[in-house]
Amino acid sequence: MAKAKITFEDINQTVNVPAGTRVIEVSEKVGAGLIYGCREGDCGTCMMEVTEGWNNLTEPSVLEEKVLKENMAGRHNRLACQAQILGDCKVKPA
Amino acid sequence: MRPVFHSTLVHGTRKRGVVEKMRNKSMDVSSHRQAVAFADNVYWIGVLDPTLRTFDIILRTANGTTYNAYLVKGSEGVAIIDTVKESFSDEFFARLESVADYKDIKVIVLNHLEPDHSGALPELMRRAPQAKLYISQRATSMLKALLKPSSEIAYTTVTTDDTVSLGDRTLRFLHTPFLHWPDTQCTYLEGQGILFSGDVFGCHYCDKRLFNDQVGDFRFSFDYYYAHIMRPFKSHVLDALKLIEPLKLNQIAPTHGPILRERPRRYVTHYRELSTSSLSTDINEQNQSLIVFYMSAYGNTAKMAEEIFEGASIDGVRVSLYDLEGGEVDPFVDLIEAADALVFGSPTINGDAVKPIWNLLSSLAVVNLKGKVGAAFGSYGWSGEAVRMIEDRMRGLKMRIPIQGLRIKLIPTTEELSDCHQFGENIAHALINPNQGSGVIEFSDIH
Known part of the structure; x- marks a missing residue:
């Protein structure tokens, strides 16, 4: 299975994960500072900044785009509960 | 006029x-x-x-x-x-x-x-x-x-x-x-x-x-x-x-x-x-505040708490230790609001953490816990669910749990007490230096 490395910059921790893993599945287990509210892409609590490898996450869905807009997201912000890891990337809390 | x-x-x-x-x-x-x-x-x-x-x-x-x-x-x-x-x-x-x-x-x-x-x-x-x-x-x-x-x-x-x-x-x-x-x-x-x-x-x-x-x-x-x-x-x-x-x-x-x-x-x-802290702290404001709250039925979780307290007492961290049996919820809520890290210890009784822990953890809607460091520990008799349940509750309260909880079966041995000491130290280090990752780890290792 294809692997990808995600680095949580706030705790300087890198995890080698199967491609397709959602960020939420990893970040809590390593104690990264990303925090979650609804866990289903509605509340915007888990907004993160992708500092490297923006294109190595799945494209945001229409719903995620809408929530990002409502929460005045920056250009490289994503919801950690929605984004799936496809290739190497680095993230931190927004 | x-x-x-x-x-x-x-x-x-x-x-x-x-x-x-x-x-x-x-x-x-x-x-x-x-x-x-x-x-x-x-x-x-x-x-x-x-x-x-x-x-x-x-x-x-x-x-x-x-x-x-x-x-x-x-x-x-x-x-x-x-x-x-x-x-x-x-x-x-x-x-x-x-x-x-x-x-x-x-x-x-x-x-x-x-x-x-x-x-x-x-x-x-x-x-x-x-x-x-x-x-x-x-x-x-x-x-x-x-x-x-x-x-x-x-x-x-x-x-x-x-x-x-x-x-x-x-x-x-x-x-x-x-x-x-x-x-x-x-x-x-x-x-x-x-x-x-x-x-x-x-x-x-x-x-x-x-x-x-x-x-x-x-x-x-x-x-x-x-x-x-x-x-x-x-x-x-x-x-x-x-x-x-x-x-x-x-x-x-x-x-x-x-x-x-x-x-x-x-x-x-x-x-x-x-909206501003009323009483400035007596210690260096750069220091982080860590509070250990615990309940203990036979003194085992209390022993763990004391050892975690000692372990967490490193430079740059002010540690406080409270037995929930001796306090009321509201003042503890005030303490929690001002703390940077919260460590909860509970025995497991009939597959659950004990009620005073839940009373406190269900009284925190009036304070912001977002991003505070959390950890849990406890002694147990046969299954020890309390620690995981407390961790899940803290995640639900938007805290981060950098160090996995510590469970000890019944009476802690000398070796296990030194694990408690290390556990406290690890939490304190994660608090003052969150940027202390351990290289690349495998997803399967954290599952």
Whole structure:
């Protein structure tokens, strides 16, 4: 299975994960500072900044785009509960 | 001297409302259904709810509350700022009709969409279809979810420094999110210096005399409201105050409780005080504060707690140790609010953490825990579920759990106590140096 490395910059921790893993599945287990509210892409609590490898996450869905807009997201912000890891990337809390 | 607004100042001779007389001790808004003018062409069109005793499950309301709504007349139209709870709509519309015609309403502002202020909105928009609705960006999804409109409601989203003109007067918006809803904004009437502040500076206090210099002693209600509604959002309060403090403030008109016309700035100052730590700490402010709370049935979890306390006591971390059996929830909530890391120890009894732990962990809705470090530990007899359950609860409270919990079967050995020491030390290090990753790890290793 294809692997990808995600680095949580706030705790300087890198995890080698199967491609397709959602960020939420990893970040809590390593104690990264990303925090979650609804866990289903509605509340915007888990907004993160992708500092490297923006294109190595799945494209945001229409719903995620809408929530990002409502929460005045920056250009490289994503919801950690929605984004799936496809290739190497680095993230931190927004 | 506060000016008296004679009826001749009110636009339109047919609809006058009630003119508020200066220091009118006999004022009683419950005796009529008229609008109350409290500045030139600015009216209160709210309602009293004196029999309410509990608000939103979490708040006690010893003498009820008010749902304040306001009407501003300009040379080119009327603005309605907030509405009321749906069941009180008739009185709201009666007061509105006493001073304005629906066809003249140009602007409707909702400072936030909580149902006690948006309840009369659908009917208002039906009666004044030409009016434009102004809400914050974050309010858009709530509007749809709350009103479940059969057809789309047209709205304009606004943010700080956006304005809307009523001809000879202008409303300016202040983006003040999370006070106390994500979509909260305030609306400022330029020139007259009136801040329509939504729930900010509000309180559940019902008094037919309406103004802060006329009503009974509402200081308790004001502080109680802050403690339960605004306290979890202190950092957002401070952000909002940066926008509010520079304003000329002749009056503050909140959506609950008295209109603050007598020395309104005192309430702004008070909000700053309430949002700032009252007692500065005796230790270096750079130090992090870690608190260990525990309960123990046979002294085993207590032994673990003491060893974790010792281990966590490294330079840069101030550690406190509390046995929940000897304390009350409220002071602990205050401690937790000021702490950077919280470590909970509970034995597992019948597959669960013990009740005093849950009592504390279910009393934290009034403080902000976002991003605080959490950890859990405990002695157990055969299955030891408590530690994982406490960790899950802390994650649910938006804390981060950098160090996996520590469980020890029954009486800790000397070796296990040294594990406790190391556990405390690890938490302390994760607290003062979160950036201490351990190279690349495999996903399967953390599952």
